[in-house]
Amino acid sequence: MSDTTLYERIGGKDAIDAAVDIFYGKVLADERIKHFFDNTDMDEQRKKQKRFLAYAFGAPVKYEGKDMRTAHAHLVERGLNDDHFNAVGENLVNTLIDLKVPQDMIDEVVALVETTRDDVLGR
Numbered sequence: 001m002s003d004t005t006l007y008e009r010i011g012g013k014d015a016i017d018a019a020v021d022i023f024y025g026k027v028l029a030d031e032r033i034k035h036f037f038d039n040t041d042m043d044e045q046r047k048k049q050k051r052f053l054a055y056a057f058g059a060p061v062k063y064e065g066k067d068m069r070t071a072h073a074h075l076v077e078r079g080l081n082d083d084h085f086n087a088v089g090e091n092l093v094n095t096l097i098d099l100k101v102p103q104d105m106i107d108e109v110v111a112l113v114e115t116t117r118d119d120v121l122g123r
């Protein structure tokens with residue numbers, strides 16, 4: 001194991017910013033999930049997601065957004081389920097593959113994202 005945070009190893013702020021931009025491009029083109037973002041201000045969403053990912057990867061920044069359960073409660077009411085969660089995860093992994101992130105780091109990211117599943121899905 002390395003002492004440095006995943007945030008540093010993945011390439012810091014620039015890498016996270018690039019990943020989030022590519023990621024939302026994929027999500028908004030994905031027929032399985034894009035409807036959930038119909039009423040979302042995507043510029044704001046990108047900013048929040050960048051800060052969230054940076055924080056989740058161990059960066060020295062503070063995440064001041066909503067917790068995952070609160071942020072997605074209205075989507076659970078609209079039918080958000082495991083299939084949608086998996087689709088989002090798939091888009092994230094494909095983004096990291098596009099960015100040539102090594103497989104062991106992708107595995108770490110997947111494990112991190114997985115810890116949010118029950119909160120995002122309101123269980």
Ligand code: HEM
Pocket residue numbers: 033036037039040041045048049052064065066071072075080084085086088089113116120
């Ligand atoms: C995979 C784990 C996920 C993480 C880490 C995550 C993270 C976030 C974050 C940080 C926010 C902003 C919270 C705030 O307003 O402060 C957010 C909002 C949102 N998320 Fe997620 N999310 C995840 C899964 C999903 C899934 C599966 C969907 C739907 C397919 C989704 C759709 C949305 C939408 C539509 C919003 C914006 C709600 C609004 O417009 O107010 N998210 N998410």
